[in-house]
Amino acid sequence: MLIAGGVYTETCVTPARVTLLGSGGRAALALLELRDDIELHTFHPSPLEQDVKLNFEPLGVSVTVHAAPCHYSFEYLHPLARPRIVPLPNQDVVLVSVEANEVLRFGCLEGDFRVTAKRAVYDPQSSTRPVAFGDNGSTAERLALVLNVGEICRLAGEDDVAVAAMSMMRRNRATAIVVKDGPFGAYVFEEKEPSPRYVPAYPTRSVYKIGSGDVFSATFAHAWLPGAVSAADAADLASRRTADYVESPAFPLPHVATRRIAASLGPSRRRVLLVSARTATSSRWLQEEAAKGLEDLGTTVIREEISPGQRGSHAATEGEFDVVLILLSDINSAVAETRAALTHGKSVVAFADDPAILGAIQMLDVIAEDDLCSALYRTQWIST
Amino acid sequence: MGGADSKPKKKVPGAGPGSGRDCPTRFTTIVTGPAEGITKGAWLDVRIDRSSGQPRVVLIDEVTNATVGSLAGVPNLAILIRCLEDGVTYRAIVDHVDGGRIDITVLQG
Numbered sequence: 001m002l003i004a005g006g007v008y009t010e011t012c013v014t015p016a017r018v019t020l021l022g023s024g025g026r027a028a029l030a031l032l033e034l035r036d037d038i039e040l041h042t043f044h045p046s047p048l049e050q051d052v053k054l055n056f057e058p059l060g061v062s063v064t065v066h067a068a069p070c071h072y073s074f075e076y077l078h079p080l081a082r083p084r085i086v087p088l089p090n091q092d093v094v095l096v097s098v099e100a101n102e103v104l105r106f107g108c109l110e111g112d113f114r115v116t117a118k119r120a121v122y123d124p125q126s127s128t129r130p131v132a133f134g135d136n137g138s139t140a141e142r143l144a145l146v147l148n149v150g151e152i153c154r155l156a157g158e159d160d161v162a163v164a165a166m167s168m169m170r171r172n173r174a175t176a177i178v179v180k181d182g183p184f185g186a187y188v189f190e191e192k193e194p195s196p197r198y199v200p201a202y203p204t205r206s207v208y209k210i211g212s213g214d215v216f217s218a219t220f221a222h223a224w225l226p227g228a229v230s231a232a233d234a235a236d237l238a239s240r241r242t243a244d245y246v247e248s249p250a251f252p253l254p255h256v257a258t259r260r261i262a263a264s265l266g267p268s269r270r271r272v273l274l275v276s277a278r279t280a281t282s283s284r285w286l287q288e289e290a291a292k293g294l295e296d297l298g299t300t301v302i303r304e305e306i307s308p309g310q311r312g313s314h315a316a317t318e319g320e321f322d323v324v325l326i327l328l329s330d331i332n333s334a335v336a337e338t339r340a341a342l343t344h345g346k347s348v349v350a351f352a353d354d355p356a357i358l359g360a361i362q363m364l365d366v367i368a369e370d371d372l373c374s375a376l377y378r379t380q381w382i383s384t
Numbered sequence: 385m386g387g388a389d390s391k392p393k394k395k396v397p398g399a400g401p402g403s404g405r406d407c408p409t410r411f412t413t414i415v416t417g418p419a420e421g422i423t424k425g426a427w428l429d430v431r432i433d434r435s436s437g438q439p440r441v442v443l444i445d446e447v448t449n450a451t452v453g454s455l456a457g458v459p460n461l462a463i464l465i466r467c468l469e470d471g472v473t474y475r476a477i478v479d480h481v482d483g484g485r486i487d488i489t490v491l492q493g
Contacts, residue, residue, distance in 0.1 A: 051461055
């Protein structure tokens with residue numbers, strides 16, 4: 001399989017990570033245990049070409065580096081934060097033609113791959129400016145698109161996902177479209193199938209979101225491109241292996257995906273009561289990041305701020321929310337605040353990055369998390 | 385090591401890659417292809433393996449002398465390899481073990 005995609009430096013402040021992966025590099029590593037014919041085409045400045053080759057070729061990945069003027073870094077504060085891209089992407093991109101029977105193409109910052117393939121999977125990798133597969137002259141006899149909800153709605157200019165998918169299928173002459181919906185799973189639209197098939201997400205005990213879409217696309221392409229597996233079954237395998245990756249983001253991934261229980265899809269998106277102290281700047285910042293992350297997951301956020309001396313006062317009334325997320329930062333009040341959150345009678349997820357706080361609340365009936373991204377996802381998967 | 389390298393670093397005379405002055409002194413990363421049985425606090429030697437042609441940075445358990453993993457997806461790996469080839473020594477300590485994910489800190493010296 002030919003993988004055409006970027007290799008970028010990715011840094012994350014918490015949890016602390018520095019990698020040289022990007023969509024192309026991560027997809028190549030995600031397939032290490034599944035196949036031995038991985039051919040990676042990517043862009044990089046010539047002086048740094050060896051850096052890419054030395055990272056992937058010893059693992060059996062064939063690497064072709066196409067010269068590009070600069071190397072990009074994605075800097076994340078946490079895995080659900082929007083990354084800062086350094087330097088600012090240039091509008092003048094390099095166009096490179098690649099040809100193979102089976103191609104997985106990712107959208108890139110520094111260049112664009114014009115694909116000629118018998119079978120191809122395309123992941124545009126942009127929620128702000130996604131580009132259609134054929135816009136640069138790419139062609140494939142069988143094509144599947146893998147996009148998230150935001151990308152397909154922007155590409156199609158439609159708010160309704162099903163309408164957008166049908167429009168994109170016609171416009172791209174695609175055989176299948178996979179629309180990813182974060183913690184809720186994915187919807188698979190296939191040619192000649194009257195209705196989409198739902199593919200669940202598989203809850204994990206922790207979530208490292210950076211690169212999860214790359215692993216999904218790589219596994220989907222591996223399973224779907226040969227033509228023996230339906231797009232829905234390929235997407236289900238992709239969802240399972242993505243769960244393995246987000247829980248333990250190290251390579252190679254297990255050859256056989258871990259057995260997991262699928263997330264149940266509720267009738268509507270959750271409403272989360274976000275409880276946090278109204279104290280220091282750090283608490284306000286954390287509250288904003290948590291709210292933004294929850295909203296990006298499709299959640300309605302109701303905020304409750306705890307003022308000093310008002311521990312446990314409740315601004316929201318019963319029935320207005322499904323889950324409580326409490327952000328704890330003060331060891332002296334953590335237990336009281338958590339007990340107050342439990343009085344709502346709803347499931348409670350507690351986030352604290354202080355081990356002493358997590359220790360203090362461990363006897364209470366809450367899910368305690370020391371990782372923000374994991375805590376936000378747990379609010380979507382916890383039983384209500 | 386790591387961080388944003390949008391362009392090659394300025395060269396200082398006598399301080400090319402591997403000369404010691406731009407060799408990384410400390411960085412954290414995750415072990416690729418970890419063997420079972422790695423424990424938190426274990427010390428690993430960082431060496432170059434050329435058995436498959438391309439140089440590969442491998443991690444050797446200092447007690448058993450067995451290869452327990454390698455480095456991949458790491459920024460500036462070419463510089464690290466040149467430093468190792470020039471005789472700069474590195475060791476790694478296992479910071480955290482969580483299923484198949486092994487976090488290490490690589491230290492010069």
